[in-house]
Amino acid sequence: MKIKYNSIFFMFGLCTTYAQNQCDIIRKVLEELTSNTIDFPKNKESLLHCCGVDYIGCKGNGKIFNIELNGDILNIKNNVPESLTQLVDIERIAFINNKYEKLTIPNFLNKFPKLDTFEVTDSQIFNEIPESIGEIKNLKSLVFVNDNIKGPIPESLGSLTNLESLYLENNIISGSIPNSFGNLKNLQILTLKNNKLGGSIPTDLIKLKKLEVIELSGNALTEEIPEDLGDLDKLRILDLSNNQLTGSLPESITKLKKLEKLYLGYNNFYGTVDFANELPSLKEIELNNSGLFGILPNFSKNVTKCSFSEQDICIEKKPTCASTDSPCTPELHKKVEEFNKYEKSRKRNEGIFSSSKIIISLIIIIIPLIGIVIFLRVYKWYSLKKENDLLIKQIERINSKNLYYDSEITLNDLDFTKPI
Template identity: 40%
Template sequence: MAPLFFFPVMMLSISIFSISALPHSLNHQHQQQLLLQFKDAISHNHTSLLDWNPHRPLCNWSGVTCDLSSHSVIALNLSHMNLDGTISSVIGNLSSLRSLDLSNNALTGHIPPQLGQLFRLEKLWLYRNQLQGTIPTFFSACRSLYDLELSHNQLRGSVPPELSRLTRLKYLYLGGNNLTGTIPHSLGNLSALAELYLGDSDLTGTIPQILGNLSALVILELDNSHLTGTIPRELGKLTHLQVLLLFKNNLSGTIPTSLGNLSKLRDLELSYNELTGTIPRELGMLTHLQVLYLWKNNLSGTIPTSLGNLSKLSELELQENNLIGTIPRELGMLTHLQIIYLYKNNLSGTIPSSLENLSKMRELDLSENGLIGPIPPELGMLTQLKLLHLFKNYLTGTIPSSLGNLLKLRQLAFSENQLSGKIPDSLGSLHQLRRLYLRHNKLTGEIPVSLEGCWMLERLHLSYNKLWGRIPR
């Protein structure tokens, strides 16, 4: 009797197993069909998705990640695969998808509205393609989204205020498109936002004061647009901010002193605006600052001595303003400085010998000011220097022979000063020198034959002096 009892149990077990396995099999097959349809929307002049075929397990396809238990597709990473064509709407049926990365390809067309069906989606990277159309409002339905990056496409229209419904959003990158209109005030409600990039666009209007409420913000990039008005003092409340880029806009008014509260700031770029007033001495409190760009504004007053506190500063660019006074000797304390651009101001006084301490200096441009006195021989200690521009000042004395130690120098420009004496033979040691500008001075004597050692010299300007001799070959 035992065999008769055992047989139905075996049949029942097989039936249960078959029924339980059926949904998974159908789901797996359905996802495979969806991805093959997605592949069909992409031009076939590439070899990136050759392993996308029915004869291989779906979860082994390139760029496909599956959940270990359900075997549902949860991530597609197809970045840098030379894909072109369009994004198929069928992608919206992959209901378990959490991450979709199609960045750095050549995809065209519009962003399909079916992506709004992906309620589990957390990360969407479509940046650096050729996508067109507007930024869809349906993204506001993807409430799990924390990373949305659509930058550097050909998207147009405005920034949808509906994006403020994405309360989990930490990274919002929409810049590098043809966006117009203003920055929605509602973005100030994204309390979790850490990085906001809306730059390199055609946005107009003012910077909303409410952005000062984004207390978690680390990066704020609103550069290279058409923004007007003043820089909101409320930005000084963003105490976690490390990068603030507002350059190449039409901003006016003064630099808020409240920016001195941004104790974690590493990069401050306000160049190419219409800012007026003085450089706030409070900026000297930004002890983590590495880059300070304030060039091409209408700033006046003196260079604050407090900038000597910026011990981590590597690049200081204050050129093309209306700054007066002397170059602070305190700048010589900034031993990490690699670039100093102070040209096209109204600076006076002498060149501080303290600059000799800047052993990492690569580019020093103090041209087109009202500097007087001699060229400090100590500049010959800046052995990393590649560019030294002092032209269009009122410098006197001789050219220091110590400059022959600057073996990496490529550009030396002292034209339109009142330099006298001979051209030092030591300049012939500058084998990497490409441009030597000494015209319009009071130099005398024979042109050094040693200049033939400047093998890479492309331009040599010695006119309007009292030199004689043979031009070096």
């Protein structure tokens, strides 16, 4: 029993010493950050007790796993020193409400082997996301919100294959959405709204079968929505509003049976809103100035919010999701009928065109084959003719010299199995 108690006291002493060292490290880091002396409260053994501070999280064994550098509590005046990497058990680092204008994103975050959350919100960054972020292999959540982040999204983010949520909203990020995002196989939430992103929506996003939220509003995205969008059957929220997207909505959108919120307003789409009949889980829909038109279904009570341009879209009966009636005018009915006729004609022509393309493709394949066959036949004929001409010359030479026969010989007299 005595040995057992001694072991317990020994282990307790080790844990206490380890926790004390952790507190010493974080105290020095905070003093470098703030250029002030940091005094943690002390416990009854007169040891530093940093785990009792709101912005530091510790586990039961005294290991620091969470640091929240909040500008409302800490007046940060310098960048994070690399000595912070001595805290190898860190799982979450957050910068919140920091007004230090020279604050930069540390380029040594990949040295935290357990880091799974990095968050910067309401801070004055004014620089780009470093490529080194893509080296934090265990990262599950990456957040940059209201930070004035600029420049393009680094392709290296596509290496974060464990990432589950990505928030890059309310910044001044430019460029396009990287195709490398197609590698984020565990991503569930993608929020890039209110930036300066351009280009098209990458078709590689359709590979992300776990996606539940896509928010790309408030950018300058162009071209059409990817045709296979409906393959993202777990999608609950789709916000593409306030862009410059064009074309008709893909027919596959009706496969989004779990979709609850759909925002498509302020784009340049063209087509009817018939797809809304096929979305049974819908609760909110916003189509203002989307370019879409037509007659919406009589939504069930589950749809609590609907917004649309009344000159283009109507609901036959008074909607439960809007405060006013939106009567369907004869002009709108006529517009829908004309569009449906146009669509039927277009699809029929597409079918004819597709058949023509197949026929043309076959012709393109067959003509060269016929040419090859003709060439081979001509070549064979030419080769045989050449051989015959050569044999005739040999016979003429033999006859002229009269080497073996007293009379003239012909082709029929020769035995071609033996050399001449």
